[in-house]
Amino acid sequence: MKHxxxxxxKIGSNVLTQADGLPDLxxxxxxxxxxxxxxxxxxxxxxxxxxxxxxxxQAVSIPEKLNPISKRQIWAATGQVHLxxxxxxxxxxxxxxxxxxxxxxxxxxxxxxxLNMKNCMEGxxxxxxxxxxxxxxxxxxxxxxxxxxxxxASLTAAMVNADSLILLSNVDGIFTGNPADPDSKxxxxxxxxxxxxxxxxxxxxxxxxxxxxxxxxxxxxKSADLGINVIIANGKRDGVLxxxxxxxxxxxxxxxxKKKQAPKKWLAHGAQYYKGKVFINEGAKVSLTSAVIRSLLxxxxxxxxxxxxxxxxxxxxxxKGIKIGLGRAEYSSKSAAEKLGQKNQKALxxxxxxxxxxxx
Numbered sequence: 503m504k505h506x507x508x509x510x511x512k513i514g515s516n517v518l519t520q521a522d523g524l525p526d527l528x529x530x531x532x533x534x535x536x537x538x539x540x541x542x543x544x545x546x547x548x549x550x551x552x553x554x555x556x557x558x559x560q561a562v563s564i565p566e567k568l569n570p571i572s573k574r575q576i577w578a579a580t581g582q583v584h585l586x587x588x589x590x591x592x593x594x595x596x597x598x599x600x601x602x603x604x605x606x607x608x609x610x611x612x613x614x615x616x617l618n619m620k621n622c623m624e625g626x627x628x629x630x631x632x633x634x635x636x637x638x639x640x641x642x643x644x645x646x647x648x649x650x651x652x653x654x655a656s657l658t659a660a661m662v663n664a665d666s667l668i669l670l671s672n673v674d675g676i677f678t679g680n681p682a683d684p685d686s687k688x689x690x691x692x693x694x695x696x697x698x699x700x701x702x703x704x705x706x707x708x709x710x711x712x713x714x715x716x717x718x719x720x721x722x723x724k725s726a727d728l729g730i731n732v733i734i735a736n737g738k739r740d741g742v743l744x745x746x747x748x749x750x751x752x753x754x755x756x757x758x759x760k761k762k763q764a765p766k767k768w769l770a771h772g773a774q775y776y777k778g779k780v781f782i783n784e785g786a787k788v789s790l791t792s793a794v795i796r797s798l799l800x801x802x803x804x805x806x807x808x809x810x811x812x813x814x815x816x817x818x819x820x821x822k823g824i825k826i827g828l829g830r831a832e833y834s835s836k837s838a839a840e841k842l843g844q845k846n847q848k849a850l851x852x853x854x855x856x857x858x859x860x861x862x
Contacts, residue, residue: 670737675754729761778808
């Protein structure tokens with residue numbers, strides 16, 4: 503592990519929550535002390551923290567009959583104030599300034615908005631102010647929610663070109679079976695060519711968070727494929743970040759592939775944000791997936807679906823409907839339809855803004 507570096511640390515709900523669902527302030531204080539050690543070692547850092555709902559549950563009493571979405575929004579809205587206040591108080595004791603950033607999935611869809619957020623976070627880090635990021639649960643509805651804060655952390659790591667992403671859960675990492683089973687062994691290394699570990703992982707979600715280890719694996723693998731070191735470790739473990747710093751941490755480490763360019767990191771997470779679909783012929787598919795980097799030209803496009811504008815994300819499929827990749831539209835769906843199948847036309851997707859699935 504090279505230091506200093508840019509790190510994104512995600513603290514999960516189960517780390518900051520006690521068995522009764524209320525906040526674990528002792529654990530929070532311990533982790534703040536650990537984060538300060540990383541900052542003092544010269545690292546730049548973004549903290550992605552769950553826990554607002556737990557703080558809200560403690561702060562306000564809500565009738566049981568209220569619908570779950572309203573209940574969550576109220577707890578998130580009231581709890582976020584208490585969560586950030588607790589962080590501010592604990593970091594202030596250490597002489598560290600913090601800032602709050604609340605985001606939704608929509609914030610990552612538009613490239614310009616994405617870059618504005620990136621500039622804000624990088625500006626804060628340059629001024630030695632710690633950005634604390636959380637989902638804006640009060641304005642999101644189910645289909646626009648992040649799978650969980652692991653997904654948000656992964657997007658954030660791609661945004662700030664992080665060297666490492668540390669996902670703190672309530673277990674040491676991924677095991678060969680149920681972590682509670684003494685026969686289960688910790689999988690310490692996931693190589694870059696590993697496709698799947700679902701035979702080992704339960705799809706069950708955690709008690710207080712929205713995601714489980716299966717989504718954690720998927721998120722970690724995507725980040726590692728973009729060239730980011732990913733660690734899944736136990737945030738309930740005393741000294742977990744000290745052990746990371748010293749290279750002695752018991753965890754699951756995902757081997758990173760070669761670093762991708764910043765626009766491709768943005769696109770890699772665009773599978774749920776695309777505005778239109780582009781279907782390409784076999785010749786275009788061979789061209790795009792060859793060793794030589796090429797743009798997608800209208801001559802290779804057989805049809806398009808959906809309405810999109812310049813700058814929107816497009817999903818690329820082959821003639822059989824298999825997903826090939828994602829790209830940023832260089833012009834609108836109306837212009838694309840007029841140029842369909844024609845030679846000597848401007849690229850619909852420039853190679854700088856093209857991300858291919860399962861290809862380096």
